[in-house]
Amino acid sequence: MIVYANHLLSSLEKLQGLFLYGASEEVQHFLVWALESGMRLKHGSVACSFVDAASFVNDPDTYLQPDLFSHESSYRLFVIEGLENAYHAKMADMLTLAHDAFLVFTGLKLKKTSSVIKKAIESQTYGVFACYENVAPALKKVFFPHSLAWLGVQVEKNLLSYVCEEIALADWPCVREKLYLLYHEAPLSFEDIKLLDHGNAQTVSLKKAVLGREKKAAIHELSRLSDIQEILTSLRSLASFFTKMLFVKAGVEAHLSFEKAVQGLAAPFFFEDKQLCQNKMSSWSIAQIEKTLITLASIEVQAKKKSPFWFAELSKIFV
Missing domain, CATH: 1.20.272.10 (Zinc Finger, Delta Prime; domain 3)
Structure with missing residues (x-):
């Protein structure tokens, strides 16, 4: 549940939503790399296998069941930490996009916003995520007027095309702004x-x-x-x-x-x-x-x- 797109690096006009079903081969390879390299950086020998990462990409709901994420060592938090470390390693711009979308929307979907955001904010710099625990209603009212509209699912395509070239270049808060x-x-x-x-x-x-x-x-x-x-x-x-x-x-x-x-x-x-x-x-x-x-x-x-x-x-x- 990170990004669904035909070409992540091309026009946002092709953006269809935030789910990976039907994602292009390039997107899948990118996410597999992000997961694998991130896991190796964070956990050394405990690396995420290609099969596990590919399975996550192709069938995200398998990994998004609430009962799988009831404790800190859950696979989902494992993935979040991996993405974060891959973000710090290289391909920072694209990983910011993937990491933020994954973190926010899996948290919202699982209704575990508080613990998810608390855990993630401890080791990353995106202060905005800390908001979700105490002032979620205020931010949702501003940035989630139509659920996923703020990321373009329901925003007019001509507006999306306006930032299509910069979304992979600008820092995520700036894109959000x-x-x-x-x-x-x-x-x-x-x-x-x-x-x-x-x-x-x-x-x-x-x-x-x-x-x-x-x-x-x-x-x-x-x-x-x-x-x-x-x-x-x-x-x-x-x-x-x-x-x-x-x-x-x-x-x-x-x-x-x-x-x-x-x-x-x-x-x-x-x-x-x-x-x-x-x-x-x-x-x-x-x-x-x-x-x-x-x-x-x-x-x-x-x-x-x-x-x-x-x-x-x-x-x-x-x-």
């Missing part, structure tokens, strides 16, 4: 993403103002923008920032350290202004961050239409 923004009618180019990740003096000032709930300062920063593209870029910058902030806040609420919650995110702002972020984020709840993301999507729609009301909508962020 882009899919979220696409879902809310705010498509970003690769250049946009680079700009948002690094930002400029103006966008940094805007983020600080909004983070600190400094309404006048935020409106002042936006009032300096005269071009519609500058306005849209700033709004997308805020959406990018709050998407990451949601992950970090959720990780902290799941008792991760701030540093651990930030790990794995392409979010230099959180590192460069760590003290500010830690202090200011305490005034935001998960619900408020979600509401802000929805409001930003609404504001952008208004701005695109050049509606005179978009500016007033900004006030909703500070309510």
Whole structure:
């Protein structure tokens, strides 16, 4: 139950779902390699045999029965650890995709989210996974509006094609962020993403103002923008920032350290202004961050239409 695709390295337009039934020979060979090499790295002589790995690929449900995973030494956790170590060894980008999908969706399917995520988070850097135990409802509401929609099963194909070339290259949280923004009618180019990740003096000032709930300062920063593209870029910058902030806040609420919650995110702002972020984020709840993301999507729609009301909508962020 990792990825079902005709060609994992080609267009996402071919993505049909997350199950391996009917997966291409290339995908099967890749997963067999991932499982085998990962097991050898982690467990030395206790290596996963080719037959076992191939059986897992061809008949995943055999290995996804709840009674098989009732203790820590279960085969499924064995596979998770193997994938993780293969991720650290090589082919990091593709293994991130496989590992994350496998970890999240097997956990959700088996209704063992708490123990699965707890076990996995101990030795990996994706702070977002720690969220599932304590704030699962909040994240599911944002990222699982139609079950698997966030990974493209029900998302429009033209939106998927937008990130098809980058899904194997970008880090997984960044892909997740882009899919979220696409879902809310705010498509970003690769250049946009680079700009948002690094930002400029103006966008940094805007983020600080909004983070600190400094309404006048935020409106002042936006009032300096005269071009519609500058306005849209700033709004997308805020959406990018709050998407990451949601992950970090959720990780902290799941008792991760701030540093651990930030790990794995392409979010230099959180590192460069760590003290500010830690202090200011305490005034935001998960619900408020979600509401802000929805409001930003609404504001952008208004701005695109050049509606005179978009500016007033900004006030909703500070309510």
